[in-house]
Amino acid sequence: MLRLPRLDVLMPATLDEAVLALQSPGSRLIAGGTDLLPNLKHRLESPTMLVSLAGVRELSTITVDDDAQELVIGAGATLTTVEQCPQVRAHAPSLCSAAGLVASPLIRNQATLGGNVNLDTRCRYVNQTDFWRSAIGGCIKSEGTVCHVVPGGKNCVAAMSSDCVPVLISLGASLQLVGPNGRRRVAMKDYYVADGTRHTTREDGEVTTAVIVPLVSTPRRAGYSKWTVRGSIDFPLTSVALCFDLERDEVAAPIAGATVVVGVLGAKPRVVTRLDEVVGKSLSDPETAAIVAERVHRQCKPLANVPYEAPYRRQMLRVHTRRAIEALVADG
Ligand SMILES: Cc1cc2nc3c(=O)[nH]c(=O)nc-3n(C[C@H](O)[C@H](O)[C@H](O)COP(=O)(O)OP(=O)(O)OC[C@H]3O[C@@H](n4cnc5c(N)ncnc54)[C@H](O)[C@@H]3O)c2cc1C
Ligand code: SF4
Structure with missing residues (x-):
């Protein structure tokens, strides 16, 4: 069983009190604790006091x-x-x-x-127990100096x-x-x-x-696609968010603007560029899904930072982008 380190916990009742408490050395903010507590059990951080937002x-x-x-x-x-x-x-x-x-x-x-x-960012080489990490000598994000995802790399790409x-x-x-x-x-x-x-x-x-x-007054269709191996519990292995502004409130209407954002690549989500080509086309035109999926595939190259082979995740990203657009069209 993984144990938490010994910690003090402060329960401020107001935002001002929370901000003040956070100025104490060694303090750390906690909300639901569903990410922070596992990280503390894995000894990825070592605060001495948690400032809880539960009472604010x-x-x-x-x-x-x-x-x-x-x-x-x-x-x-x-x-x-x-x-x-x-x-x-x-x-x-x-x-x-x-x-x-x-x-x-x-x-x-x-x-x-x-x-x-x-x-926090995640990586298969760091979201492990400290015992596991010690076997590979840690990494830039934990107790070491090297990156196991990009050998020779100077930055963490979790x-x-x-x-x-x-x-x-x-x-x-x-x-x-x-x-x-x-x-x-x-x-x-x-x-x-x-x-x-x-x-x-x-x-x-x-x-x-x-x-x-x-809030927007113009018609819009937006969706999210997450690929995981299990139906629940898992973090995404690929993720893509899509947002299309339309000239009329129907999927056959011309697209006025498109924004596509891809997660689980590196530490920063990627905003896909060069989507102007779909402006004026309709969401229900199969060419739209093909163009967007191709842009995503060209611009997004997953790394071996989370489970499953990166080239396979890249293929999946293209497939799930196309399916996400098809789902928006099917929803009407
Ligand atoms: C088994 C499991 C599966 C999970 N699967 C997913 C998943 O599929 N997708 C996903 O997105 N997440 C997943 N998570 C992670 C986590 O549950 C969620 O991301 C959750 O929303 C984190 O919120 P929290 O309130 O519990 O954050 P906490 O754990 O309390 O905090 C997380 C981080 O945010 C900081 N923080 C919290 N609140 C604030 C604030 N108001 N201002 C500034 N900093 C703040 C904390 O200091 C800490 O660094 C999973 C976790 C577990 C244990
Ligand atoms: S990306 Fe590299 S440095 Fe960052 S957590 Fe993973 S192995 Fe460590």
Whole structure:
């Protein structure tokens, strides 16, 4: 059995108290704990105090701000709440799908959206016990100096494996953060960086307080595809989020804009480029799915950082992109 190290736990009741507590040396933020606690058991981090957000009620609300035309999802909302919330379903249905595909019902009841967007990167060589890692001498992200995924590589390329992040980037979402230096907002596409050891631009002591999704008045079709071997529990082996703005509210209408975001490559999700070719075509035109799937395949090269052979995952990415578009068309 893997045991947790000895730790103090602080339960602030307000955001201000949480931000203050996080300024103590050795403190670490915990929300649902479904990612952090396994990492602590694997001795991937060694904080001396956990600052829990469980008692900070102000972080759990989900509202529609009609003036700003935004859906504001508190970082403390659980993934079950996000999946089932009528307002999220109305304005960001692809986020409901992604939240509902995370892990298992029990984990989704505990896990928060704030934890999901701040999920640590994952790698088959590091998400192991310290005993296992000691057999290979650790790596850049743990106790060693080399990378086992890219031999000779100087940077960690562990994978961003959150289900919600690619979807939120495809919807143009941003994060609200509060820290010792005040409040700021950052577009999610700019929040992640390509360094698996520290993959976000979150400053020390900052708390994500909300995920903000802009509301759109134009017709849209958006979806998410995640490939795993088992039907539940597993992290994604490939993931792709798609968002198409349409000129009319039907799948046969011309596409006005397309955004496709791919996860589980490296530490930063990849926004696929050169999709202009599908603008003006319809979603229901089979050529659209073929073009998008080809762009994804050309631009995205999975690494051997998570299980299953990287070339096979690359093929699967193309297949699942095409199927995701076909599913959007079938849904009408
Ligand atoms: C068996 C298993 C399967 C899983 N499968 C999936 C999966 O398929 N897809 C997936 O996406 N995830 C998966 N996870 C990971 C995890 O359950 C989810 O990502 C979850 O949403 C994390 O949220 P949490 O509240 O539990 O985060 P925590 O574990 O509490 O925190 C995760 C990280 O985020 C930071 N953090 C938490 N809240 C905030 C905040 N408000 N502001 C700033 N930083 C914050 C913490 O400090 C920590 O670094 C799985 C986990 C397990 C154990
Ligand atoms: S990508 Fe390389 S450095 Fe990063 S966790 Fe994996 S083996 Fe370690």
